[in-house]
Amino acid sequence: MGQESGGQITVRVLGPLPDPESVVFFRKQYRDFITGRGPFPVSARPWARRVMRVGAWVLLAAGILVSVGVGVAELYEREQWAQLQSVLKTVDAEVVGCGAGDTTVPFFRFTADGKVITHYPPQTRADMCDIKKWQVTYVPGDPDAWAVVPDSPLPPFEDSIDAIWIAVGPCLLLVAGFYWLLARMQDRQRVRERRLVAEGALVGGELLSVKYREGDDSGPSLSVKFRVGLPDGRSVDAKQSLILFDFTRKTLPPVGSKLLVLWVDDKLQQVL
Numbered sequence: 014m015g016q017e018s019g020g021q022i023t024v025r026v027l028g029p030l031p032d033p034e035s036v037v038f039f040r041k042q043y044r045d046f047i048t049g050r051g052p053f054p055v056s057a058r059p060w061a062r063r064v065m066r067v068g069a070w071v072l073l074a075a076g077i078l079v080s081v082g083v084g085v086a087e088l089y090e091r092e093q094w095a096q097l098q099s100v101l102k103t104v105d106a107e108v109v110g111c112g113a114g115d116t117t118v119p120f121f122r123f124t125a126d127g128k129v130i131t132h133y134p135p136q137t138r139a140d141m142c143d144i145k146k147w148q149v150t151y152v153p154g155d156p157d158a159w160a161v162v163p164d165s166p167l168p169p170f171e172d173s174i175d176a177i178w179i180a181v182g183p184c185l186l187l188v189a190g191f192y193w194l195l196a197r198m199q200d201r202q203r204v205r206e207r208r209l210v211a212e213g214a215l216v217g218g219e220l221l222s223v224k225y226r227e228g229d230d231s232g233p234s235l236s237v238k239f240r241v242g243l244p245d246g247r248s249v250d251a252k253q254s255l256i257l258f259d260f261t262r263k264t265l266p267p268v269g270s271k272l273l274v275l276w277v278d279d280k281l282q283q284v285l
Contacts, residue, residue, distance in 0.1 A: 080182030
């Protein structure tokens with residue numbers, strides 16, 4: 014890809030630079046930046062960072078509200094069920110029909126709400142004629158709703174809250190965390206870019222290799238290896254991944270191309 018020429022370098026330099034006409038820039042905006050014709054190109058716009066931060070707070074609040082709401086509804090249902098269980102009454106019962114001359118099917122007899130109640134067990138019990146103490150539990154006012162202890166005449170607790178609501182709260186919190194993580198990454202990138210502009214100086218570099226990678230969801234990227242010569246006499250090899258560039262797979266610069274690198278220190282630099 015051809016590079017636009019012209020313009021005097023306005024950025025601080027650390028030493029002799031290659032001929033500007035022979036330098037390859039991965040983005041035209043980098044050339045504009047070093048010649049004073051444009052700002053340093055940022056990877057994340059301020060509005061994008063604001064959207065991420067606001068989105069994280071909104072999702073966090075929604076996730077907390079949904080989770081608390083589901084929790085309160087769950088506690089209310091369990092409290093209602095516990096209150097129903099607390100009004101049940103347990104009384105002694107006797108088994109009738111287990112005598113030697115009895116011909117009837119054994120049944121339970123107990124007193125409920127001042128009345129003598131007889132009921133056959135809902136299913137055959139092999140131990141019904143055993144000599145032991147029997148007790149039954151019934152619903153006051155409705156002795157036909159009964160069960161032999163330790164069973165309960167009430168059905169087991171069933172959660173009426175839809176499972177999707179149970180999952181919505183944690184999912185919103187998870188997405189909020191993801192938004193927060195993206196916002197933090199963008200904030201760190203912004204700090205990095207500010208340091209590059211405030212403290213960086215240009216050094217000449219040489220392209221060692223460049224690989225074009227097709228991304229599944231995030232788009233293509235370049236893996237760039239380069240070498241710079243520093244004023245202290247060191248030759249440093251570095252590697253960077255670029256997601257914003259002006260090249261296609263077919264127009265990648267050849268190995269050995271001259272580069273410019275905005276250098277802060279051994280840990281912070283940006284190939285232009």
